[in-house]
Amino acid sequence: xxxxxxxxxxxxxxxxxxxxxxxxxxxxxxxxxxxxxxxxxxxxxxxxxxxxxxxxxxxxxxxxxxxxxxxxxxxxxxxxxxxxxxxxxxxxxxxxxxxxxxxxxxxxx
Amino acid sequence: xxxxxxxxxxxxxxxxxxxxxxxxxxxxxxxxxxxxxxxxxxxxxxxxxxxxxxxxxxxxxxxxxxxxxxxxxxxxxxxxxxxxxxxxxxxxxxxxxxxxxxxxxxxxx
DNA sequence: ATAATGCTTAACCATACGGTTCACTATAGC
DNA sequence: GCTATAGTGAACCGTATGGTTAAGCATTAT
Numbered sequence: 001x002x003x004x005x006x007x008x009x010x011x012x013x014x015x016x017x018x019x020x021x022x023x024x025x026x027x028x029x030x031x032x033x034x035x036x037x038x039x040x041x042x043x044x045x046x047x048x049x050x051x052x053x054x055x056x057x058x059x060x061x062x063x064x065x066x067x068x069x070x071x072x073x074x075x076x077x078x079x080x081x082x083x084x085x086x087x088x089x090x091x092x093x094x095x096x097x098x099x100x101x102x103x104x105x106x107x108x109x
Numbered sequence: 110x111x112x113x114x115x116x117x118x119x120x121x122x123x124x125x126x127x128x129x130x131x132x133x134x135x136x137x138x139x140x141x142x143x144x145x146x147x148x149x150x151x152x153x154x155x156x157x158x159x160x161x162x163x164x165x166x167x168x169x170x171x172x173x174x175x176x177x178x179x180x181x182x183x184x185x186x187x188x189x190x191x192x193x194x195x196x197x198x199x200x201x202x203x204x205x206x207x208x209x210x211x212x213x214x215x216x217x218x
Numbered sequence: 219a220t221a222a223t224g225c226t227t228a229a230c231c232a233t234a235c236g237g238t239t240c241a242c243t244a245t246a247g248c
Numbered sequence: 249g250c251t252a253t254a255g256t257g258a259a260c261c262g263t264a265t266g267g268t269t270a271a272g273c274a275t276t277a278t
Contacts, residue, residue: 003123003126004120004126005120005121005122005123005125005126006121007121008117008118008120008121008126009117009118009121009122010121011113011114011117011121012114012115012116012117012118012119012120012121013114013118013235013236014112014114015236016114017112017113017114017117020194021194023197024193024194024197025197029254029255030254030255030256031253031254031255039236039237039238040237040238040239041254041255041256042237042238042239042255042256042257042258043236043237043238045255045256045257046235046236046237047236061255063244063245063246063254064244064245064246064253064254064255065245065253065254065255066254066255070194070197072195072196072197075191075194075195076191076195078191079188079191079192079195082184082185082187082188082191083188084133085129085130085133085179085184086181086184086185086188087181088132088133088134088179088181122265122266124266138224138225139224139225139226140223140224140225148266148267148268149267149268149269150224150225150226151225151226151227151228151267151268151269152266152267152268154225154226154227155265155266155267156266159265170225172224172274172275172276173223173224173225173273173274173275173276174223174224174225174275175224175225
């Protein structure tokens, strides 16, 4: 199971974000991607492996060319996590409830 | 200006995600946070500095204790970026339009 | 005044990470 | 069959990163 921070770590690099951004417009081959970033092909490969390891990207081999495609699901999961985290004020209502709990003989620590 | 990948990099560490998660419930002092993660206080400090550098967290000194608080804005920005990226299929309609553009004498490359 | 507490800074260490080059495999084209 | 093209793998390198300990500063408590 892939954790949220792993997806964030994968997105937390300028080159990888650039790759992701490119892939929003259309799918690309590995060497097309490498051509965009003034880094070597093996360097690009490493980034692709990181992105693929968290499911953000998938690769399909056709003949000798490999097509790289963006996968929306992990992005959605990360987005949901961010939304839940950002709306922490609702959680803080629970916190208010906790304070009341302090003056009661209830457990629920 | 803080870039998206910087926010993602900040969230892309298990300890820092843990800190953020804790702060969704309520604000904490620095040493409270340090107590939760079996890492030293200076280690915790480093993580806090990273989170603060991208604005995800803010610190307020009161006397000798420092209160750490979650800031929703950068999380929202990251969330928006993810949403835009995830809904790349709509962008690919533009791509389809591009193909038509190829057979036309229009520019718009 | 002294001691204890809360936080910070500095120096250091091992490992992970982003990059490279070189060698290799596999498919496509002549 | 030979050559060119697309992608991979392996080894290596410098720097960034996550962690530590030790020392220092500022505020609170005795």
